[in-house]
Amino acid sequence: MLRIAVPNKGSLSGPAGEMLHEAGYQQRRESKELRIVDPVNDVEFFYLRPRDIAIYVSSGQLDIGITGRDLLIDSGADAEEILPLGFARSTFRFASKPGTANGVEDLKGKTVATSYEGIVAGHLADNGIEASVVHLDGAVETAIELGVAEVIADVVETGTSLRNAGLEVFGEPIMKSEAVVIRRTGADADEAAESKVQQFLRRLQGVLVARTYVMMDYDCRVEQLEKAVALTPGLESPTVSPLHNEGWVAVRAMVPAKEAQRIMDDLYDIGARAILTTAIHACRL
Ligand SMILES: Nc1ncnc2c1ncn2[C@@H]1O[C@H](COP(=O)(O)OP(=O)(O)OP(=O)(O)O)[C@@H](O)[C@H]1O
Numbered sequence: 001m002l003r004i005a006v007p008n009k010g011s012l013s014g015p016a017g018e019m020l021h022e023a024g025y026q027q028r029r030e031s032k033e034l035r036i037v038d039p040v041n042d043v044e045f046f047y048l049r050p051r052d053i054a055i056y057v058s059s060g061q062l063d064i065g066i067t068g069r070d071l072l073i074d075s076g077a078d079a080e081e082i083l084p085l086g087f088a089r090s091t092f093r094f095a096s097k098p099g100t101a102n103g104v105e106d107l108k109g110k111t112v113a114t115s116y117e118g119i120v121a122g123h124l125a126d127n128g129i130e131a132s133v134v135h136l137d138g139a140v141e142t143a144i145e146l147g148v149a150e151v152i153a154d155v156v157e158t159g160t161s162l163r164n165a166g167l168e169v170f171g172e173p174i175m176k177s178e179a180v181v182i183r184r185t186g187a188d189a190d191e192a193a194e195s196k197v198q199q200f201l202r203r204l205q206g207v208l209v210a211r212t213y214v215m216m217d218y219d220c221r222v223e224q225l226e227k228a229v230a231l232t233p234g235l236e237s238p239t240v241s242p243l244h245n246e247g248w249v250a251v252r253a254m255v256p257a258k259e260a261q262r263i264m265d266d267l268y269d270i271g272a273r274a275i276l277t278t279a280i281h282a283c284r285l
């Protein structure tokens with residue numbers, strides 16, 4: 001049975017559960033459940049603190065886990081990212097009161113507060129900067145006002161938390177993060193376990209594709225087919241079927257959801273008609 005770690009709380013928890021549900025896995029019904037077995041899919045899910053997931057996975061007790069790339073790197077655990085999942089996107093940045101620093105080179109001798117001590121200490125060392133790092137559990141934006149540090153390093157999504165605290169980012173982003181599937185580095189699973197891991201990844205990839213693409217159908221005159229196909233090349237190549245009316249064909253192709261309206265306008269302009277888009281619920285590429 002495949003054993004998978006899933007975040008039990010925080011920004012990663014809700015979207016991770018939704019993605020697993022969309023991929024056809026049973027999920028817990030109640031937020032206090034710590035583990036559940038999905039007998040149909042032969043998987044056991046363990047609901048763990050996001051910060052601890054890389055440690056469990058690196059210990060070899062759990063086969064794979066879902067966590068944040070920043071949390072994986074911060075942990076220093078012996079685990080690697082095997083699939084980015086596209087949610088909980090954030091950047092990890094330094095911030096301070098305006099005028100305190102312009103880049104990491106200005107941090108010599110300063111104190112940096114953060115919940116991600118591993119990332120910050122590593123970044124300072126990579127840049128040859130000696131500075132103190134104070135570990136706080138959260139709400140680090142307040143650390144400057146309360147005199148615990150001159151600089152913070154934290155997760156930034158919209159920047160609202162920083163603005164509310166009168167802080168500004170400075171320097172280059174330290175890293176970009178999103179939710180990722182992780183696995184123990186160099187895991188040497190037997191053939192049966194490996195095929196289950198690959199099936200799990202294909203299911204999640206299927207959800208990512210179903211979220212990003214729509215199916216587009218339309219009719220067009222044979223003379224316009226090449227132009228139309230250039231607008232909707234599909235993943236391999238579009239399906240083209242004859243219509244009962246001679247000189248017309250029906251075309252079917254997957255297109256990126258974000259571009260669907262523009263593509264429909266362009267198809268209409270070259271004479272395509274009956275242009276439809278439909279959602280894709282699941283897929284295997
Ligand atoms: N506002 C946010 N937007 C996007 N991703 C975020 C945000 N806050 C945290 N994350 C991401 O969520 C993960 C951290 O999850 P974690 O549950 O530890 O923190 P949290 O979401 O801040 O919850 P908590 O309320 O427990 O602090 C990291 O990968 C981080 O990049």
Ligand SMILES: O=P(O)(O)OC[C@H]1O[C@H](OP(=O)(O)OP(=O)(O)O)[C@H](O)[C@@H]1O
Nearest residue numbers: 138139140155156157158159160161162
């Ligand atoms: O750029 P923003 O959109 O404001 O998002 C970033 C904030 O969100 C998270 O905080 P959270 O609310 O989880 O509190 P925490 O600091 O206690 O983790 C993160 O730690 C930042 O503070």
Ligand SMILES: [Mg+2]
Nearest residue numbers: 010011138139
């Ligand atoms: Mg938080």
